[in-house]
Amino acid sequence: MRVVVIGAGITGAACARVLARAGYDVTVVERGAVAGGTSAMCEGNLLVSDKTPGPELDLAVDAAVRWPLVARELQDELGPGFPSIEFEPKGGLVVSTTAEGADPLRGFAASQRDVGIDAREIGADDALELEPHLNPEITAAVYYPQDAQVQPVAAVEALLASARRAGARVMTSTEVVGALRDATGRIAGVRTSRGDLHADLVVNAAGPWAGAVAGTLGVELPVLPRRGMVLVTTRMPHRVFRKVYDADYVGATQSGDADLQTSTVVESTAAGTVLIGSSRQRVGFDDRLDVEVIREIAMKSLRLFPFLEDMQVLRTYGGFRPYMPDHLPVIGEDPRLPNLYHVTGHEGAGIGLSVSSAELLLAQVMDTESPLDPAPFAIDRPTLAPHLQEVAS
Amino acid sequence: MSARAVDPRRDPIQPGPTDPVTITFEGREYVGVRGQSVAGVLLANNVLDWRTTSTRHEPRGLFCGIGVCFDCVVTVDGQRDVRACQRTARDGAQVERQHDELPRRVEEAGS
Amino acid sequence: MTDVLVVGAGPAGLAAAAAARRRGAMVRVIDSAERTGGQYWRHLPESRPSGRESVLHHQWGAYQSLRQALESDSGCTIDTETQVWAIERRADGSLRVNLAYGDVDGTRVTETVVPDRLVLATGAHDRALPVPGWTLPGVFTAGAAQAMAKGERIAVGDRVVVAGSGPFLFPVTASLGQAGARVVGVFEASRPSRMARHWLARPWELMGASHKVSELAGYVAHHLRGRVPYRTGFGVVEIHGTDRVEAVTVARLDADWAPVPGTERRIACDAVCLGHGFTPRLELAVAAGCELTDERFVRVDGEQRTSVDGVFAAGEITAIGGVDLALAEGEIAGWVAAGGRSADASVRAARRARDRFARFAERIATAHPIGASWSTWLQDDTIVCRCEEVDAGTLARVAESTASVGLRSLKLTTRAGLGLCQGRICGRSVEQLLSGSSGCAAFADGATTDRRPIAAPLRIGDLARAPQSTETSPHHIP
Numbered sequence: 012m013r014v015v016v017i018g019a020g021i022t023g024a025a026c027a028r029v030l031a032r033a034g035y036d037v038t039v040v041e042r043g044a045v046a047g048g049t050s051a052m053c054e055g056n057l058l059v060s061d062k063t064p065g066p067e068l069d070l071a072v073d074a075a076v077r078w079p080l081v082a083r084e085l086q087d088e089l090g091p092g093f094p095s096i097e098f099e100p101k102g103g104l105v106v107s108t109t110a111e112g113a114d115p116l117r118g119f120a121a122s123q124r125d126v127g128i129d130a131r132e133i134g135a136d137d138a139l140e141l142e143p144h145l146n147p148e149i150t151a152a153v154y155y156p157q158d159a160q161v162q163p164v165a166a167v168e169a170l171l172a173s174a175r176r177a178g179a180r181v182m183t184s185t186e187v188v189g190a191l192r193d194a195t196g197r198i199a200g201v202r203t204s205r206g207d208l209h210a211d212l213v214v215n216a217a218g219p220w221a222g223a224v225a226g227t228l229g230v231e232l233p234v235l236p237r238r239g240m241v242l243v244t245t246r247m248p249h250r251v252f253r254k255v256y257d258a259d260y261v262g263a264t265q266s267g268d269a270d271l272q273t274s275t276v277v278e279s280t281a282a283g284t285v286l287i288g289s290s291r292q293r294v295g296f297d298d299r300l301d302v303e304v305i306r307e308i309a310m311k312s313l314r315l316f317p318f319l320e321d322m323q324v325l326r327t328y329g330g331f332r333p334y335m336p337d338h339l340p341v342i343g344e345d346p347r348l349p350n351l352y353h354v355t356g357h358e359g360a361g362i363g364l365s366v367s368s369a370e371l372l373l374a375q376v377m378d379t380e381s382p383l384d385p386a387p388f389a390i391d392r393p394t395l396a397p398h399l400q401e402v403a404s
Numbered sequence: 405m406s407a408r409a410v411d412p413r414r415d416p417i418q419p420g421p422t423d424p425v426t427i428t429f430e431g432r433e434y435v436g437v438r439g440q441s442v443a444g445v446l447l448a449n450n451v452l453d454w455r456t457t458s459t460r461h462e463p464r465g466l467f468c469g470i471g472v473c474f475d476c477v478v479t480v481d482g483q484r485d486v487r488a489c490q491r492t493a494r495d496g497a498q499v500e501r502q503h504d505e506l507p508r509r510v511e512e513a514g515s
Numbered sequence: 516m517t518d519v520l521v522v523g524a525g526p527a528g529l530a531a532a533a534a535a536r537r538r539g540a541m542v543r544v545i546d547s548a549e550r551t552g553g554q555y556w557r558h559l560p561e562s563r564p565s566g567r568e569s570v571l572h573h574q575w576g577a578y579q580s581l582r583q584a585l586e587s588d589s590g591c592t593i594d595t596e597t598q599v600w601a602i603e604r605r606a607d608g609s610l611r612v613n614l615a616y617g618d619v620d621g622t623r624v625t626e627t628v629v630p631d632r633l634v635l636a637t638g639a640h641d642r643a644l645p646v647p648g649w650t651l652p653g654v655f656t657a658g659a660a661q662a663m664a665k666g667e668r669i670a671v672g673d674r675v676v677v678a679g680s681g682p683f684l685f686p687v688t689a690s691l692g693q694a695g696a697r698v699v700g701v702f703e704a705s706r707p708s709r710m711a712r713h714w715l716a717r718p719w720e721l722m723g724a725s726h727k728v729s730e731l732a733g734y735v736a737h738h739l740r741g742r743v744p745y746r747t748g749f750g751v752v753e754i755h756g757t758d759r760v761e762a763v764t765v766a767r768l769d770a771d772w773a774p775v776p777g778t779e780r781r782i783a784c785d786a787v788c789l790g791h792g793f794t795p796r797l798e799l800a801v802a803a804g805c806e807l808t809d810e811r812f813v814r815v816d817g818e819q820r821t822s823v824d825g826v827f828a829a830g831e832i833t834a835i836g837g838v839d840l841a842l843a844e845g846e847i848a849g850w851v852a853a854g855g856r857s858a859d860a861s862v863r864a865a866r867r868a869r870d871r872f873a874r875f876a877e878r879i880a881t882a883h884p885i886g887a888s889w890s891t892w893l894q895d896d897t898i899v900c901r902c903e904e905v906d907a908g909t910l911a912r913v914a915e916s917t918a919s920v921g922l923r924s925l926k927l928t929t930r931a932g933l934g935l936c937q938g939r940i941c942g943r944s945v946e947q948l949l950s951g952s953s954g955c956a957a958f959a960d961g962a963t964t965d966r967r968p969i970a971a972p973l974r975i976g977d978l979a980r981a982p983q984s985t986e987t988s989p990h991h992i993p
């Protein structure tokens with residue numbers, strides 16, 4: 012069976028890998044270079060901590076179990092000469108910095124504990140033991156040992172290298188511009204800027220551009236971009252040990268508000284720099300620098316780590332989170348165009364959720380038992396129906 | 405002696421009188437000319453390196469001399485990442501070698 | 516009245532400011548350095564007066580008069596120690612220029628201005644190709660030796676080797692000599708035949724650029740007088756030492772700069788100055804949205820307009836052409852930015868000078884291209900990216916194992932270009948090593964190392980305290 016995967020971001024790479032290893036004849040088609048889209052413009056947080064109980068959290072829990080295994084497999088397979096994916100199960104610490112923020116955080120953590128998440132409410136003293144440079148004024152703290160981190164670009168390259176070893180081909184500088192259809196109207200491949208590619212199955216993993224790709228293939232998909240910016244500091248002595256979030260992160264991920272929101276996530280990288288994220292804004296694909304956005308990120312980071320005041324910002328970058336109007340990814344076949352599968356809409360969690368999304372896809376393609384109930388991610392789920400109609404009309 | 409200040413008595417520009425400026429680096433005092441950069445004062449005293457790299461632990465000092473390469477960064481009066489070639493030396497400035505170790509891995513889920 | 520903001524107080528920026536004033540605009544000049552003059556007229560601070568500083572400079576009088584005119588002019592503000600750290604493009608097409616002033620790399624105050632017109636004159640910095648041992652203390656760029664000699668009266672060494680390519684090696688050697696250093700050899704990688712072909716091919720052009728030529732002739736005379744060995748077709752292929760430079764190996768280079776085996780010679784020295792041409796400082800132009808040429812300079816038209824409305828560029832960011840070209844371009848840019856036309860009689864002389872020196876610059880560039888085989892002198896463990904200590908072997912291995920054709924990915928998997936200098940020093944070399952090309956479109960993701968949205972590091976506290984959308988005209992003096 013031939014499969015074309017559209018997009019060589021983390022989603023496409025993870026899908027290509029499981030499909031190729033399962034024996035499919037996989038071709039990844041990427042209009043630019045591998046990891047040239049959102050997956051190179053994000054942070055590599057693998058989080059359960061920021062998710063409300065529900066299908067997305069279920070997927071994240073599955074991913075939290077899978078990532079350590081995948082990381083080990085990749086390392087064994089690719090060897091020490093391959094760039095490390097820098098998988099670090101370092102744990103996350105969520106704190107609230109305001110009096111009003113404390114109870115919602117505790118309540119949120121309790122709701123997560125109810126569904127089996129390891130969310131440990133700890134005192135300020137314990138929090139400061141985990142993070143000695145944290146602002147001592149925090150009002151509540153929850154520690155999440157399941158949170159981890161990878162270097163996303165290295166992860167994409169490693170997943171794809173593994174896919175190639177299993178026989179997958181990767182075509183870069185090749186843009187998908189349309190669908191090939193068989194006599195019955197099913198998709199039978201793609202038309203690209205470099206010619207036609209026949210395939211039995213097509214996987215749309217084009218991230219924030221998945222809506223546009225779906226459109227060229229002949230179906231509507233309401234994927235929208237949500238701008239996010241991150242600050243990178245210069246290298247400094249190691250002072251941020253875990254992933255540390257301001258609890259207002261919890262609210263922001265779920266919101267569809269267009270206005271600027273920022274919520275602080277601070278983490279060290281293996282190179283000794285610190286990443287400070289991030290903003291959320293609906294500005295289409297507008298990638299111009301807006302100093303007000305990075306100013307707000309900088310300002311809020313000081314609430315968590317006052318010492319950052321005297322550290323230097325070296326660079327800023329940003330990407331477009333691909334999101335669905337109902338804030339759940341779409342994973343599965345499109346009933347409107349049989350043999351076309353979408354795997355997209357992961358918003359601010361696509362790195363973490365990639366490996367599990369790929370398994371869900373594989374189970375559907377092979378018609379084997381799914382690691383999770385796929386129904387909540389189906390394109391014809393009720394919460395998406397109004398938006399599909401909206402786009403179609 | 406390699407790096408050094410031009411001998412004022414032999415300098416074709418016929419320099420006028422100058423004021424000294426003293427900075428401290430690694431426990432020693434170095435005297436330069438007021439108006440010189442931190443790098444200038446150190447080089448005038450034949451100090452060629454004032455940073456240690458993170459990976460190979462190698463010495464570095466001045467390279468581009470015009471603020472572009474950032475090889476020359478030092479900590480001045482407690483503030484990190486100051487380009488020695490661009491920062492004018494102030495009397496009494498405490499200059500420290502910058503050596504940032506790479507972070508150790510945090511792997512501790514479930515502690 | 517038009518507000519013209521000039522970034523860069525080197526020859527191009529100062530000339531632009533003067534011309535814009537002459538045409539009646541209000542002008543503000545910004546430079547991150549402590550003193551005006553740029554790279555060419557880098558000089559001693561006020562606190563170090565001297566009788567004859569002019570002997571270190573060419574056209575010192577021109578600088579003095581430009582500077583005095585601007586400093587005494589109430590319609591012109593000059594802000595030194597002021598860094599443009601970011602430029603934002605707003606939806607209405609205007610630009611927001613973000614400044615930070617105060618001690619270099621210290622705790623600073625920020626300000627945002629929205630000028631009517633912007634002249635970018637940010638110049639260039641030396642390019643130094645990686646060579647085994649080039650990270651040793653005592654190895655400098657040629658420009659560093661120059662800057663230390665002119666701006667601090669420091670000789671970077673006692674026995675100095677100068678190597679690289681291009682006429683800039685002459686003034687560096689001269690300055691080293693004037694600072695009392697012994698230049699034990701100047702090694703020009705280009706071959707005499709190539710230089711002769713291009714330098715001497717069209718003598719009438721040299722006549723046009725006569726005073727540049729006499730400057731060069733002066734340097735050559737100086738070399739002969741001082742008996743500084745000047746070898747063409749040679750290069751430094753390895754630098755030796757443990758904690759500082761002790762010696763170099765020089766070798767004959769073939770036409771593509773591959774070392775010729777058997778021609779190596781070791782020379783003891785305590786300093787090495789490398790200069791393989793210049794790299795324009797493009798980050799502000801890129802942030803402003805200006806188009807670049809295939810050779811990766813800012814694209815300008817005959818009026819020094821960039822592709823962005825209201826933004827002009829002059830000096831070394833448009834081509835490497837030396838001070839005369841910078842002055843002429845600056846004058847035209849400033850004049851037109853202030854509302855004039857390049858056809859105006861007032862800038863006729865500048866227009867002529869620009870055309871003349873542009874041809875001169877072209878010939879120098881063709882005489883001294885970077886040889887395609889320079890990388891053959893690298894060893895596996897030769898550092899290419901100095902900040903992140905990425906060596907040539909790692910670059911090659913990662914490129915091979917990932918098969919990546921995207922620069923973004925290669926940077927993140929090797930860390931080359933991600934360090935403090937943000938690829939200013941290694942960027943072009945890394946691109947060449949990874950793609951075999953130095954063009955704008957060498958990588959499938961369309962990325963280059965020229966994009967640096969933050970033009971210089973800023974303390975997080977200073978950023979956090981940045982005024983929230985308080986825009987002022989450039990003439991608001993805080």
Ligand SMILES: Cc1cc2nc3c(=O)[nH]c(=O)nc-3n(C[C@H](O)[C@H](O)[C@H](O)COP(=O)(O)OP(=O)(O)OC[C@H]3O[C@@H](n4cnc5c(N)ncnc54)[C@H](O)[C@@H]3O)c2cc1C
Pocket residue numbers: 017018019020021022023040041042043044045046047048049050051052053054055056057058185186187188216217218219220221224237238239240241288289290329330331332333354355356357358359360361362363364
């Ligand atoms: C600031 C920021 C921070 C983030 N932080 C995190 C985090 O900490 N953890 C986390 O899990 N997630 C995070 N995310 C979200 C994450 O980055 C995304 O969910 C994820 O990268 C999406 O991956 P993807 O492969 O689906 O899309 P992409 O990486 O965008 O890949 C899609 C690919 O499709 C290609 N393509 C598009 N159109 C075509 C076409 N017509 N033909 C061929 N190819 C095409 C594109 O070129 C692109 O390479 C963050 C996002 C942002 C913006």
Ligand SMILES: Cc1cc2nc3c(=O)[nH]c(=O)nc-3n(C[C@H](O)[C@H](O)[C@H](O)COP(=O)(O)OP(=O)(O)OC[C@H]3O[C@@H](n4cnc5c(N)ncnc54)[C@H](O)[C@@H]3O)c2cc1C
Pocket residue numbers: 470522523524525526527528545546547548552553554555556597598599600636637638639640641657658659661662683686687796799829830831832836837838841970
């Ligand atoms: C170190 C060095 C020494 C040189 N010495 C000589 C020499 O002796 N003889 C010779 O013929 N040529 C020399 N050159 C070549 C020289 O660059 C040109 O001849 C001439 O100076 C170019 O003028 P310019 O105005 O284009 O740029 P420059 O003189 O380079 O001026 C650009 C100015 O812009 C400022 N700037 C850049 N970015 C920013 C920012 N973001 N914010 C604020 N300010 C900014 C810089 O501080 C600089 O002062 C030298 C070059 C270098 C790099």
Ligand code: FES
Pocket residue numbers: 465466467468469470471472473474475476477487488489490
């Ligand atoms: S020596 Fe290059 S920045 Fe100071």
